[in-house]
Amino acid sequence: xxxxxxxxxxxxxxxxxxxxxxxxxxxxxxxxxxxxxxxxxxxxxxxxxxxxxxxxxxxxxxxxxxxxxxxxxxxxxxxxxxxxxxxxxxxxxxxxxxxxxxxxxxxxxxxxxx
Amino acid sequence: xxxxxxxxxxxxxxxxxxxxxxxxxxxxxxxxxxxxxxxxxxxxxxxxxxxxxxxxxxxxxxxxxxxxxxxxxxxxxxxxxxxxxxxxxxxxxxxxxxxxxxxxxxxxxxxxxx
Numbered sequence: 001x002x003x004x005x006x007x008x009x010x011x012x013x014x015x016x017x018x019x020x021x022x023x024x025x026x027x028x029x030x031x032x033x034x035x036x037x038x039x040x041x042x043x044x045x046x047x048x049x050x051x052x053x054x055x056x057x058x059x060x061x062x063x064x065x066x067x068x069x070x071x072x073x074x075x076x077x078x079x080x081x082x083x084x085x086x087x088x089x090x091x092x093x094x095x096x097x098x099x100x101x102x103x104x105x106x107x108x109x110x111x112x113x114x
Numbered sequence: 115x116x117x118x119x120x121x122x123x124x125x126x127x128x129x130x131x132x133x134x135x136x137x138x139x140x141x142x143x144x145x146x147x148x149x150x151x152x153x154x155x156x157x158x159x160x161x162x163x164x165x166x167x168x169x170x171x172x173x174x175x176x177x178x179x180x181x182x183x184x185x186x187x188x189x190x191x192x193x194x195x196x197x198x199x200x201x202x203x204x205x206x207x208x209x210x211x212x213x214x215x216x217x218x219x220x221x222x223x224x225x226x227x228x
Contacts, residue, residue, distance in 0.1 A: 032215055043204055043219035087155050093215040101162060101170050102217050107155040
């Protein structure tokens with residue numbers, strides 16, 4: 001079945017530091033890949049997505065590139081802010097058949113200190 | 115306008131009680147989901163309905179019963195609540211017919227069983 005593995009953290013950074021959160025996946029075919037963010041006390045929001053190999057998703061300074069050869073979708077940001085403190089989830093959705101559900105990684109808690 | 119709304123946001127109850135959580139989406143989506151998030155932030159899908167038909171039913175105790183009266187509503191009823199049911203329950207919706215399968219989440223319903 002489909003699965004997502006992401007670094008579990010927690011990750012603690014100083015403001016303006018570089019962020020990488022690793023995510024690798026296992027899936028048949030060509031899944032769509034997503035990063036979701038959950039701010040404290042809120043639901044999940046889509047941060048960015050990529051639907052085919054070599055696509056780069058980007059939003060709010062975050063980027064992730066769909067790498068089929070390494071089955072990875074690592075999240076990066078060049079300079080984090082305190083307001084980026086949240087839990088980040090990598091997720092995939094398979095194609096066709098009964099691949100209706102989004103499969104999530106375990107989440108990575110990011111804390112950014114001023 | 116709230117896209118996916120859940121009620122109640124907080125629910126505190128005693129073991130053995132029966133409770134319901136309601137969800138409504140005004141996005142015109144054809145598919146709705148219930149996810150459970152435990153204290154470690156791990157997200158696990160429970161159920162999904164597409165056009166009022168159950169399409170995903172993960173390994174969930176039969177004390178949990180979803181009901182979808184129409185495409186815009188998906189409710190979750192829980193019988194004989196147990197301590198382990200304490201969690202945040204998230205409703206989500208998406209369009210299976212077209213699109214990349216992006217999910218839109220509600221703000222969550224925090225259930226505490228005493």
